[in-house]
Amino acid sequence: MATLKVPEVVPSPTEDCERLRKAFQGLGTDEKAIIWILGHRNASQRKKIRDTYQQLYNEFLIDRLHSELSGDFRNAVILWTYEPPERDAKLARNALKARSKGTKQLEVLVEIACASSPHHLMSVRHAYFLLFDCSLEEDIVSSVSQPLRKFLLGLVGSYRYDNEAVDLEVASSEAETLHEAIKTKKLDHDHVVWILCMRNFFQLRSTFAYYRETYGNPIEEDIMKCGNSVLRSLLKVVIWCINSPEKHFAKVVRDSIAGLGTDEDSLTRAIVTRAEIDMLKVRTEYAYMYKSKLDDAVIGDTSGDYKKFLMTLLGARM
Amino acid sequence: MATLKVPEVVPSPTEDCERLRKAFQGLGTDEKAIIWILGHRNASQRKKIRDTYQQLYNEFLIDRLHSELSGDFRNAVILWTYEPPERDAKLARNALKARSKGTKQLEVLVEIACASSPHHLMSVRHAYFLLFDCSLEEDIVSSVSQPLRKFLLGLVGSYRYDNEAVDLEVASSEAETLHEAIKTKKLDHDHVVWILCMRNFFQLRSTFAYYRETYGNPIEEDIMKCGNSVLRSLLKVVIWCINSPEKHFAKVVRDSIAGLGTDEDSLTRAIVTRAEIDMLKVRTEYAYMYKSKLDDAVIGDTSGDYKKFLMTLLGARM
Known part of the structure; x- marks a missing residue:
């Protein structure tokens, strides 16, 4: 479900480093080469590039990127180059x-x-x-x-259990506990914290599904009608990130470009952190939620190398 | 500070496994050999023995120990053989x-x-x-x-910072917060939880030292004078485990043998979990706190192979 495109034959880390080194040298920087190389390598390949670069040239690749690039493009490339x-x-x-x-x-x-x-x-x-x-x-x-x-x-x-283990009785009783907390506007009750923070993700998805079937609404909609406004917004993010992260990240992209100006930090974060995970699903969800294309949104609100880099991570052939 | 004695020349895991296998075979079990081998190997050596045993004989060493041994001796050997x-x-x-x-x-x-x-x-x-x-x-x-x-x-x-980082201002202000909670008998205040659960161990030791200097008593003594009796006992264990684990484990050993009968589970736990860490300090602390020898206490309250095994972990030449 990633949008990141890695070539079928990947050059060795040494070859990549030599090309990066060449891109840094001389007058100006060859941004296109940097995008071409780093924008088409996955996390473990980028790690090898970082390590090899340091061994070959006795300097940190990220420090060099910092001194060669600037602005939102720099932020995005550096964020992408870090170990996740x-x-x-x-x-x-x-x-x-x-x-x-x-x-x-x-x-x-x-x-x-x-x-x-x-x-x-x-x-x-x-x-x-x-x-x-x-x-x-x-x-x-x-x-x-x-x-x-x-x-x-x-x-x-929390250190949640990381396998599918769903207990339907727990789902029904905890959906009831959550419903009671929402009804009495006690979103910050300890039981709400324990349920949302400790249960494994599969269990929670089952609890949310039970909630919807039993009480008629998605739980996040009921939460948005009650309690402290900052807390309820946070809980909505919690539920979306657990239940359907693609919805959350589609919204992050949308919010970052909506209105006057662009929130580049949020846009960069959404694309950089999800390009290797579920960006294809985010793109589909974006189209469904906003009746428009995520790629068009990014193209319309960004420019220059920053745009080229984000679009590369989105799988475009630049 | 460990009491565990590992021989200067350690046999290969295969040799150890062959000797263990021999100890299991035939009529009866050669407990002495089991004590001699496992009781003189550190955690990483025991891991190699477990892995090698499984490869050589296609059975789990721990399962075999379970079927060959019995009682408190079995519990102690198995606990010692597990990955920590x-x-x-x-x-x-x-x-x-x-x-x-x-x-x-x-x-x-x-x-x-x-x-x-x-x-x-x-x-x-x-x-x-x-x-x-x-x-x-x-x-x-x-x-x-x-x-x-x-x-x-x-x-x-908590996932505490694991290096020495002490801020003396934090120590004084948090000692004050703890003192206030003790004075008002609110041991379960959120601030007490955060301080004890999140700060790194070096910081907390500095906070406890500041408390003693400023308010005259070790903090655990003041805690024992106030609040819910189960909670204050737990907090005393927290403070001893952070400040001087040897005191805590000396007390565990003492409590396990005090009075009629022996609490073998606690005795085993204290010796098995600390033999590779700080059992020498526990022994010294025991002598200081109880004016008697920890080894004599173990010898007096245990018998047979169980005694031999615990004493081996305590560094005795059996």
């Missing part, structure tokens, strides 16, 4: 250090906790303290106030 | 499934969360869901009631 756990740790840190701490800033934490594997979340937490000398939890406690804090702590602290 | 994360996941599960859920049963969870490395805790959580098809957190929620539940969830959910 390191990338997400940096995104999480930026979100927690942003001045405003609304749902929009913090949804990246939910994406890491709910739209990635439990193992990836652990790797991000490990990368976080290697990079920032403190734990992700410590930064959440010091940066986010209640009631978001307890949900975010629960979400990033 | 698997061993601790099983200990945690047994604690959560025990009928009574007092501090005594649950302290094994605190040991895993506070007297081991953050990385080990993650491995235990991973082993837990591989073994039991659910997460450790789910079992805590379903087995333990408040106020212990929120502390245990916080403790096992």
Whole structure:
């Protein structure tokens, strides 16, 4: 379901590094070559390129990219070149250090906790303290106030069972618990936190399906009618990231281009983090939700090398 | 600081397996050989022996030990032969499934969360869901009631920064927060949970030291004077496991042999889990706290192969 296109015959990491080195040298930078190489390599190939580049030239590839490129193009290429756990740790840190701490800033934490594997979340937490000398939890406690804090702590602290194990009795009783919390407008009840933060994703999808069958509406619609407005928005992101991440990321892309100006950081994040995972599904969902093409949206709101790079990750032949 | 004695020249895993196989064969079992081999190998050597045994004889070493041995001796040898994360996941599960859920049963969870490395805790959580098809957190929620539940969830959910990073201002302000919670008998306040569950161990030791200097008593002594009796006992274990695990394990050994009868499960757990870590310090601390020798206590309260095995782990020449 990825949009990333890797050539059938991939050059060796050494060949890729030599071409990158050539692209950096001389007057100006050959951005086209950089897009062509990095934009067509998957995470493990990019890792080999990073390692080989450092061995060959005794400098970090990311440092070199930083000095050669600029603007949104630079941000996107660098984010793409990081090891995914390191990338997400940096995104999480930026979100927690942003001045405003609304749902929009913090949804990246939910994406890491709910739209990635439990193992990836652990790797991000490990990368976080290697990079920032403190734990992700410590930064959440010091940066986010209640009631978001307890949900975010629960979400990033969980290590969910990572296999399909669904108990239909649990689904019905926990759908009832969630319904009761929504009805009494107690979205921040401990039981809501435990259910959403601890149950495995398959169990939760079953619980949400049971909720819809029994109470008539998707649970996120009922949540949006009650309680603290910031919390309910966050919970909607939680439910979408668990139930159908493609909906969430289609919305991230849409919100980033809607209205005047573009939120390049969010647009970059959505495409860079999902190009290797489910961007084909995001594209389909986008078309369904907004009756227009995601690719046209990106083409219309971006330009230059930044546009070329995002479109490459979206699978376009540039 | 381990008491485990590994010979200078260690036989190959194949040689060890052949000797173990011989010990199992024929009439009766050669327990002495089993103690001699497994009781003198460290965790990575035992892992190689397990793997090699399976390859050579197409059966699990632990299954064979189970069928050959019996009683407390069997429990101790098997616990020692498991991969440490698997061993601790099983200990945690047994604690959560025990009928009574007092501090005594649950302290094994605190040991895993506070007297081991953050990385080990993650491995235990991973082993837990591989073994039991659910997460450790789910079992805590379903087995333990408040106020212990929120502390245990916080403790096992944390992924502490694993390096020495101490901020003296944080130490003083958090010592003050803890003192306020103790003074107002609100041990289950969220701030107490966050401080004890999230801060790195070096930071917490500095906070506890500041507390003692400023308020005159070790923090665990002040805690024992206030609040819910089960919670304060658990918090004392938390503080000892963070500050001086040797005190905690000396007490586990002492409690296991004190009074009529012996609590073999606790005695086994203390020796098996610490023989490779800090049993020398536990022994010294035991002598200081109880004015008697830990080894004499074990010799006096155990017998047969069980005694021989524990004493081997304690470094005795049997």
